[in-house]
Amino acid sequence: MKNTTSSKANIANPAKRDFLKKTGMAVAVLAAAPVLASAAAECCSVKAKKVIIAIIRAKKDSVQKFQAAAKTVVAATRKEPGNVSYVFLANPEDAQTFYFVEHWKDQAAIDAHFAAEHFKEFGKALGELGDGKPVITIYDIAAQTVA
Numbered sequence: 001m002k003n004t005t006s007s008k009a010n011i012a013n014p015a016k017r018d019f020l021k022k023t024g025m026a027v028a029v030l031a032a033a034p035v036l037a038s039a040a041a042e043c044c045s046v047k048a049k050k051v052i053i054a055i056i057r058a059k060k061d062s063v064q065k066f067q068a069a070a071k072t073v074v075a076a077t078r079k080e081p082g083n084v085s086y087v088f089l090a091n092p093e094d095a096q097t098f099y100f101v102e103h104w105k106d107q108a109a110i111d112a113h114f115a116a117e118h119f120k121e122f123g124k125a126l127g128e129l130g131d132g133k134p135v136i137t138i139y140d141i142a143a144q145t146v147a
Helices: 014-023 026-044 060-077 107-115 117-129
Strands: 050-057 083-090 097-104 135-140
Touching: 050 107, 060 083, 060 097, 060 117, 097 107, 107 117
Parallel strands: none
Antiparallel strands: 050 097, 050 135, 083 097
């Protein structure tokens, strides 16, 4: 399969663009886009209407603690009734960079997640362990696939 990704990020939000440039993740995000889109399409069959992609960078001396905190929030989040899927990914080219790819039934499910105690605790841990502000984007799934 021919790789058609570009090394130039077309990201409208200047803060996100600067963050991606600073951390060298623009190419990684573009390269991952087909995989993320495919995962979103698969989740359509179970009626997910929202996708969140979060990019978080851990402080160099806090990577293991960050991973432990992330695993805790992932386990609790997967039990939430509105969660369709919640995946935690490590960037193989940058040990400090991580991604969350989340699929949700609707906005109400996301709102409940943001209000959940385990998410608030993760946010507190991120304040200590994170290197910079996370880049979090919430997408609407544009079309439902028919299986």
